[in-house]
Amino acid sequence: MRALVYRGHKRIELENVPDARVPAPDGALVRTTSFAICGSDLHGYHGPVNEERIGSTMGHEAIGEVVEVGPEVRSVRPGDHVAVSAVVGCGRCENCQALLTARCANSETRVLNLGQAEAIAVPAADSSLLPIPDGVTDEQAVLLTDILPTGYKGVRGAGIQPGGTVAVVGAGPVGQMALETSFLFGPSKVFAIDQVGHRLEEAERLGAIPIDASQVDPVEAVLDQTGGKGCQHVIEAAGPQATVRIAFGVLAHGGTLSQVGATTDPEMTVNLMALFGKDLTYRVGLVSPQYAWPELVPLLQEGKIHPERVFTHHLPMSDGPRGYEIFDKRDDGVIKVMLDPTR
Ligand code: NAD
Ligand code: ZN
Numbered sequence: 218m219r220a221l222v223y224r225g226h227k228r229i230e231l232e233n234v235p236d237a238r239v240p241a242p243d244g245a246l247v248r249t250t251s252f253a254i255c256g257s258d259l260h261g262y263h264g265p266v267n268e269e270r271i272g273s274t275m276g277h278e279a280i281g282e283v284v285e286v287g288p289e290v291r292s293v294r295p296g297d298h299v300a301v302s303a304v305v306g307c308g309r310c311e312n313c314q315a316l317l318t319a320r321c322a323n324s325e326t327r328v329l330n331l332g333q334a335e336a337i338a339v340p341a342a343d344s345s346l347l348p349i350p351d352g353v354t355d356e357q358a359v360l361l362t363d364i365l366p367t368g369y370k371g372v373r374g375a376g377i378q379p380g381g382t383v384a385v386v387g388a389g390p391v392g393q394m395a396l397e398t399s400f401l402f403g404p405s406k407v408f409a410i411d412q413v414g415h416r417l418e419e420a421e422r423l424g425a426i427p428i429d430a431s432q433v434d435p436v437e438a439v440l441d442q443t444g445g446k447g448c449q450h451v452i453e454a455a456g457p458q459a460t461v462r463i464a465f466g467v468l469a470h471g472g473t474l475s476q477v478g479a480t481t482d483p484e485m486t487v488n489l490m491a492l493f494g495k496d497l498t499y500r501v502g503l504v505s506p507q508y509a510w511p512e513l514v515p516l517l518q519e520g521k522i523h524p525e526r527v528f529t530h531h532l533p534m535s536d537g538p539r540g541y542e543i544f545d546k547r548d549d550g551v552i553k554v555m556l557d558p559t560r
Contacts, residue, residue, distance in 0.1 A: 219558070220274045220334035221537040225266045227545070229275060229538045237331070237338040242287040243308065245342035247301055249558045252279035252332050253359050253528075254537075254544050255303075256389055256456075260481050263545055276333030277303040278362045280355060283346070284336070292343045299346040301339055302506045303363035305329045308341030316510075318344060319503040327503055332362075333537065335558050347510055352518035356525035359555065360394070361517075365524050366509035367477050368394025368454065372402070373509075374475030374500040375450035379403035384439055384448040385425070386464045387455025387478055388416040390553040393527050395452045395477070396425050401521070408448065410435045410463060415550045419526070436466035443469070453478045458485050468497055476501040527553040533560030 222232045239246045258275050261267055283297045293299060306313040306321025313321050321327070329345070331337050339345050349358045357365075368391050377383055383404045385395045388411035399407050400423065409420030410428045417427035426442065428435045440447055447469035453461055456478030465487065468474050474497060492499075516522045529552045532540045540554040 218335040219534065221276060221534070223261060223267075223270050223273055223275055225271060227263060227542075229262065229541045231535055231537055234274060234334065237334065237336040239285050239287050240338040240340050243289040243341055243343065244287050245283055245290055245293060245339045245346065246285040247279070247281040247299060247337045247339055247346070248284050249279045249281035249332070249335060249337060251355055251359055252276055252556055252558065254278075254333075254540055254554045254556070255363060256391060257328070257479060258541070259545055260479065262541055264481065274331050274334050277329050277331070278359055278364070279332040279337060280349065280358045280362065281337070286342060290342045293346050293348060298349045300349055300358040300361050301329065301332065301337055302345045302347070303328055303332070304504060304506055305340050305345045308344030313341070313344050316507040317505045318507055319505040333534070333556065344507065347507075350514050350518065353514060354525060356528055356555065357517050360524050360527075361506065361510060361513060363504065363506060364391050365394050365513055366506040367391050367504040368396075369398045369509050369513060370504045371395045371452035371454055371475045371477040372398045375452050375473050377402035377404055377450045380405045381450050382406050382443055382446075382448040382469070383450045383452070384408040384410060384464070384467045385452045385454055386410045386460045386467070387453065388413070388420045389455065390527050391477060392416075392452075392454035393419060393552060394524055395454050396420050396423050397522055397524055399450075399452070400424060401516070404450070406443070408439050408442070408467070410439070410467075413547050416547075416552060419552060430463065435463050439467040446470075448472060451475070456480050458482060461485065461487075465492065468495065470495045471497065473498040473500070477504065528555050530554040532556055534558045535560065
């Protein structure tokens, strides 16, 4: 089967790899019909070469059709149209049973890095697959695999109160999900901080106040517009040290910073004494998409959110390497790239 394979720094190749199979008695084989590229795929793409990952399949945001299931699978059957969770657990431990797959007590692998291929071997199918509900489009279903739950996790974690002030740092795909869902909680002001013009314009269309970090000091700008107080609810949706610093900088005393951006640099330093003086709450972690599905599906079905607006590019899988390049450069008006595995 064909897959997009990691070959080193900014090198993704379309290659033939061994066919996927049902991985275990509780697993399933899913033939993909659409998948997207995630900001998490970019860490490996533009970062230092990861020797261990060379030759491995990219991606973790796919939907498709169940082709075959193991004998222990109960909730899906061949022919079902499903979204594949980006994060998988054993499906049996207490945390997985509580839909918190990112906290699985038994599995080492959390993110299912197999998604950008014609088929996926899905472990713990009953826990990892969402039969796509009526009233949810394919584009929306792709977002349910990862970034919509991720942005929503950021928002939930920030505990937005009606009338509260919000800042979302990073207006990429994940930031867009956080921006859109933050409005569900009745904030008085939502700031969107980024340095890419078209992403800030998209945030503005949602009702957010854009802050262009390439033009102004974003911390000063937010303090200026909040009477020097900063924001009570901050969502970090980018990951680099610079944006984590901005996130702490715009956080009000007594506020909550909820980070979903992945900081890959282990050398990150923070001034704990300065944070101590703010009496703040800090949350950070990997998403459990399953945990958010029961809340997000009705919002999609009722038309209360339209996150599919982020798909700016639809390309055939054979153009996957170009899709990575466009997404990484953040040019051509790109927010999110969808790939079609049938082409
Ligand atoms: P992205 O890279 O497209 O978005 C990041 C955005 O931050 C970009 O728009 C970029 O312009 C902006 N940015 C970067 N540096 C900046 C700076 N110094 N000042 C202002 N803006 C800056 O990626 P994405 O798909 O939106 O993903 C965002 C992050 O979320 C990634 O780190 C990804 O790994 C992470 N992620 C985490 C989870 C989770 O489970 N917690 C799930 C999915 C993605
Ligand atoms: Zn992802």
